[in-house]
Amino acid sequence: MKKTILLVEDEESLIAYLQPELEFEDYQVLTATDGEMGWKLYQKQENQIDLVILDWMIAKLDGLEVLRRIRKQSDKPVIMLTARDYVGDKVAGLDSGADDYITKPFEIEELLARIRVILRHEKESTATVYQVKDLILDTKSRQVKRNNKVVQLTQRExxxxxxxxxxxxxxxxxxxxxxxxxxxxxDGQPNIVDVYVRYLRHKIDTDDNVSIIKAVRGIGYTLRDDNYETGEK
Incomplete structure (x- = not known):
């Protein structure tokens, strides 16, 4: 079954270029030329949309506002597409829930690669429930809970x-x-891992201030628990 991509972009020439390229890769493409149109289309077609490519600088509703609205009701993967190349802008986009960020101008192969990376992680061969202490992740529902409360995560998180x-x-x-x-x-910066671990800790750590994700100096990270459980559904 074809994956559906919502492309929200105000440059008609770029839409004219990207849409056939994406369709050639066997994606179904929905398009909108401003933020208000993109948001309305997203609301109407949310169940059919697998990924959103969202330009930052668009009319009526800017891309960041559209992204915030999407995140209030969904963890649907979003790639921000923009000419803004400042670190502060990238951080703002990621903090608002973007899964990836690509700066114009770009090569179509780079965009396609990033789309593949995001979409291939959506498939799970079996439905599994992972539990560490009071943290539960269910791959069937794609729901994460901590202390019986649902935790809203972005696709990348x-x-x-x-x-x-x-x-x-x-x-x-x-x-x-x-x-x-x-x-x-x-081809981004390796410290993106540290950034996203920080995002995760902020969302899943409880008031006891003990993080279940531990940093290992000079290496990376580990998630440890002696009472770890996993079960197949």
Missing amino acids: YELLLFLLKNINETLSRDELLNAVWGVDF
Whole structure:
């Protein structure tokens, strides 16, 4: 079954270029030329949309506002597409829930690679429940709970936590985490792993201030618990 991508972009020439390229890769493409149109289309087609490519500088509602609205009701993967190349802007986009960020101009092969990385992590061969202390991740519902409360994670945060849980009690290097979650073709900064671990800790740590994700000096991270449980559904 074809994956559906919502492309929200105000440059018609770029839409005219990207849409056939994406369709050639066997994606179904929905398009919108401003933020308001993109948000309305997203609300109407949310169940059919697998990924959103969202330009930052668009009319009526800017991309960041559209992203915030999406995140209030969904963890649908979002790639921000923009000419803004400042570190502060990238941080703002990631903090608001973007799964990835690509700066114009770019090569179509780079965009396609990032799309593949995000979408291939969505498939799980079996439905598994992972539990560490009071943290539960259910791959069937793609729901994460801590202390019986649902934790809203972005696609990338979810994949990072899932990989840590799959390798419970193992020390994972930053390169291993980068390759597993972002893909071997990711050409961004390796410290993105540290950034996302910080995001995860902020969302899943409880008031006792004891993080279940431990830093291993000079290597990377580990998720440890002697009473770890996993079960097949």
